[in-house]
Amino acid sequence: MGGKYFEELEVGQILKHQTARTVHDYDNILFSTLTMNPQPLHLDAEYASKTEFGRPLVNSLFTLGLAVGLSVQDTTLGTTVGNLGFQNVEFPRPVFGGDTIYTETEVISKRESKSRPMQGIVVFEHRALNQRGEIVMRCQRVALMLKRPIDK
Template sequence: MEASKLGSFFESFHVGDVIEHSLSKTIFESDNNLFSLLTMNHHPVHLNADYASKQHHGKILVVGTLVFSLVVGITVPDISGKAIANLNYESVNHLHPVFIGDTIYAKTVILEKRESKSRKDSGLIKVETTGFNQDGTDVLKFTRTVLVKKAQS
């Protein structure tokens, strides 16, 4: 039996590579409720079916930061499993609403790669990740820079 691999070393990333992440998650009502409670986001459009039915989308919306957190998590085995740190997140764009019962998938493009100036044992990768639903509709897109360990230092 082969041990599971968590993440890749800096040397494994190549600019232009597209990673289609194998993890996915269907968002259940309990996920949305718990996340809303944990993060103190009690807006009724996320928790009150009657209220949400009278709003623009006509049903409960999943909290946007839950979608963001989920997509980041989906990428961990492939992108940041060997990371020393996520240095920044930028350009977080919510592209389409997410509803209870949607299944979220993700893919990542390697945008940039460079040696770390301050740490000889690591390098930086800049990636753009897109989260999409079961219909292939993009729901979220963001970029981030990750400090990743080298296999050889």
């Protein structure tokens, strides 16, 4: 069990996640169609060739989803109740098929839950970087985390 309980997370802690993932054009097609997104910027290479990017732009929510997914092993795996939300989700640079995404997470804040004494609220900042070390996504995720069970 790789996730961390509320007590194990410290503000300022930075976790560099081991697994990276190369994004393929087909990820973009699969993600966009699965989420019913008809945007030609993602699906239509001819259309995209006439935009400022010159080729299909990877769906930004795929980048967000992948960055969160790659962080879970080290953060919330089996130690969360669920995601309460996200704040300040930014995409400073585009992602294209062939780019490789690396991720890191910083613990921004934590506090006890008022209504749930066995749980606490942790804000993670996730950052996704491409193969040139440029930040392509930054967000803050608000997670309702479990405290360590008494018998552990």
